[in-house]
Amino acid sequence: xxxxxxNLLGEFTGKLDGLIYYRSRYTGxxxxxxxxxxxxxxEHPRFxxxxxxxxxxxxxxxxxxxxxxxxxxxxxxxxxxxxxxxAWTNIYSKMMYSMQxxxxxxxxxxxxxxxxxxxxxxxxxxxKLAIEAGLLPKVKGYNRFTAEI
Numbered sequence: 001x002x003x004x005x006x007n008l009l010g011e012f013t014g015k016l017d018g019l020i021y022y023r024s025r026y027t028g029x030x031x032x033x034x035x036x037x038x039x040x041x042x043e044h045p046r047f048x049x050x051x052x053x054x055x056x057x058x059x060x061x062x063x064x065x066x067x068x069x070x071x072x073x074x075x076x077x078x079x080x081x082x083x084x085x086x087a088w089t090n091i092y093s094k095m096m097y098s099m100q101x102x103x104x105x106x107x108x109x110x111x112x113x114x115x116x117x118x119x120x121x122x123x124x125x126x127x128k129l130a131i132e133a134g135l136l137p138k139v140k141g142y143n144r145f146t147a148e149i
Contacts, residue, residue, distance in 0.1 A: 050109040054096045055089075057114055062147035066127045067091050073139035080137075091136070098135040099124050117149060125149055 013022050018035050059067075067088040074091065075084035085091050099122065100107045106120060117125055123133035127145035130136055 046110070051093070053110055053112055054093065057112070057117075057149060059092070059149050060147060063126070063149050064088055066145040066147045070127055070136070070139060070142070070145055073141070074137065077137060077139065095124055095127075095130050095135050099130070099133075102133070102135065114149065 013030075014020070015035060020033050020035055021030060022033075023030050071085055071088055071091050074080060085094070096109055096112075100109050103122075107122065116122070123129045123135055126148055127136075128143060131138055131142045131145070
């Protein structure tokens with residue numbers, strides 16, 4: 001929720017009374033959310049192992065830059081006006097999970113390797129292929145995102 005007026009200093013960010021106040025660097029607005037509390041969930045170990053596996057692929061700097069450029073265009077889409085992504089890691093994770101959903105027989109994110117991506121020519125090999133495969137929405141000029149993972 002947006003904090004429109006609080007009895008706080010204008011530049012206050014931090015924790016107070018079970019709430020977290022922070023300023024978005026994209027919008028410049030002050031936001032408030034409840035303090036997060038970890039709740040153990042049976043799927044958490046699987047989620048953790050998937051996240052570790054996809055980031056263990058260590059995408060190349062050019063690949064990451066392509067995702068950052070895509071992120072800027074993605075957030076400009078009318079459909080994403082109020083729910084855009086904030087970091088390249090959000091787009092990267094979204095793409096990988098979409099790929100697993102589209103190809104459940106070929107892809108297991110818990111055990112994915114760079115070699116598997118190259119041998120099977122998976123769409124996450126570069127951002128252009130991922131967009132053409134429908135893993136991410138098309139944006140203007142997506143043809144230039146050809147850096148390999």
